[in-house]
Amino acid sequence: MNLSARIALRYFLSHRKRSFISIIALIAMVGIGVGTMAMVVVLSVFNGMEALNREIFKSFDPDIRIVPAEGRRFTVTDSMLAAINRTEGVQFVTQVIEDNALASYDDQQILIRLKGVDSTFRDRHQMDTTLLEGSLNLNGPNGTRFALISEGVRNALAVSLRDTFIPFALWYPKTDRKTINFNNADAFNQVTVMPGGTFFVESRYDDIVFVPLSVTQSLMGLDRERSALEIQLTADASESRVQKQLRSVLGKDFVVLNRDEQNADLLRAVKVEKLFATVTLSLIILVAAINIFFSLSMLTLEKKGDTAILFAMGAKPALIRRIFVSVGNIVAFAGAGIGLITGILICWVQKEYGLVSMGMKTALVDAYPVELQWGDVLITAVVIIIITIVVSFLPAARAARQKTFGQG
Known part of the structure; x- marks a missing residue:
């Protein structure tokens, strides 16, 4: 341990003899500890929510989705499908037609997102865990066509899967009309299907009907x-490699999106919220660390005699400055260390035992998800180091200018 650190440690430990300064230092230490703990826990919760969203995406969104670069639809050709199926890592290619439509059931109506899919949809087994009632089969015997209805649509229309007499009607505006009279049934195309199953993923998908x-x-x-x-990959496929190959095969007329890119807006919102939480908690730590500034300011006044003796013995201003910066470091890092350990422990307990529940019966998970990332711990440590240097430098620099007893 160098000289400046030894003197700083002695000053820190001697605070117990000077109640007022020690109380301010203790407040700073506790404040930094609580702020550090809060930052670790809050950032871990955001990480857990992001991981939970990705798990939700897996139960609904495809591994890769191909959409037109311009417009809402494109013409699919046999050669295009053959080229995609020949791509290494592709297991299923599901053709999709998706648009808004009107659904009616027993005199009830609601606007839905209608999603037509081919027979490979059932083979993907992607939504098996989301099924609440009925079946995922959309094509029944004797040409019967079924609808897979989200829980939100089912509740809004009071759909009964047991009633085989009431059809599920779908309406869509005719494209050959320049204007649409919503009161005229002739302005719409209509088809009927039978309710075959209901599913629930989360509220974002509550208006979808397959x-x-x-x-x-x-x-x-x-x-x-x-x-x-929509493409489902084989278990050993590399998503990035398949995505790159498909972009090369399809050219600039198509956009090839992985699962994260399909949900870019939601993931971006989570990251922005995490950034704002980091900034807010950093400001809280800064407010707590201001007590270090006051504590060191009073300590420099109290130690004017000591600094004068050190100068008389040949000490340089840089040594005096390092002594008081080290005192600030001890206070800050002691609080930060306690906060980091406590925050990591809280995250571990929450992940293992789920002590804090979501408090909602309809929640996808019982307890708040947490995922500790060491990058967040590093960010927290860097924030504390920067704040400590900022609040400690001015009192330390003032102490370094004190040359003699009673002289500032």
């Missing part, structure tokens, strides 16, 4: 036009 691709083709008057192609 039907066979042939239903949307008939309803919207389409032939080879598609809204998207």
Whole structure:
């Protein structure tokens, strides 16, 4: 331990003899500790929410989604499908037609997001865990066509899967009309299907209804036009490599999105909220660290005699400055160390035992998800180091200018 650190430690430990200064230092230490703990816990909760969202995406969104670079739909060709299927790592290619439509059931109506999918949708087994009632099969015996209905649509229309007499009707505006009279049924195409199953992922998907691709083709008057192609990869496939190959195969007319890019807005919102939380908690730590400034300011006044003796013995101003900066470091790092350990312990307990619940029966998880990332711990440590240097420098520099007893 060098000389400046030894003197700083002695000053710190001697605070117990000087109650007022020691109280201010203790307040600073506790404040920094609480702020550090809060930052670790809050950032870990944001990480947990981001990981939870990614798990939700896996139960609904495809691994890769291909959409047109311009417009809402594109014409799919056999050669395009063949080229995609030949790409290494591609397991299923699901053709999709998606648009808003009107659904009615037993005199009730609601606007929905209608999603027509081909037979590979069932083979993906992606939504098996989201099924609440019924089946994921969209094509039944004797040409019966079924709808897979989200829980939100089911509740809004009071749909009963057991009632086989009431059809589930779908309405879509006819494209050959320049104007639409919403009071005229002739202005809409209509098809009927039977409710076959209900699912729940989370509220963001509560307006979706799945039907066979042939239903949307008939309803919207389409032939080879598609809204998207959804791709499920094999278990050993590299998402980034397949995405790069598909971009090369399809060219600039198509956008190839991985799962994160499909949900970029939501993930960006989580990251922005995390950034604001980091800035806010950093300001709280700064407010707590201001007590270090006051504590060191009073300590420099009290130690004017000591600094004069050190100068008389040949000490340089840099040594005096390092002594008081070291005192500030001891106070800050002691509080930060306690806060880091406490925050990590809280995250571990929450992850293992789920002590803090979401408090909602409809929540996807019982307890708040947490995921500790060491990068966040490093950011917290850097923030504390910067704040400590800032609040300690001015009192330390003032102490370094004191040359003799009673002289500032």
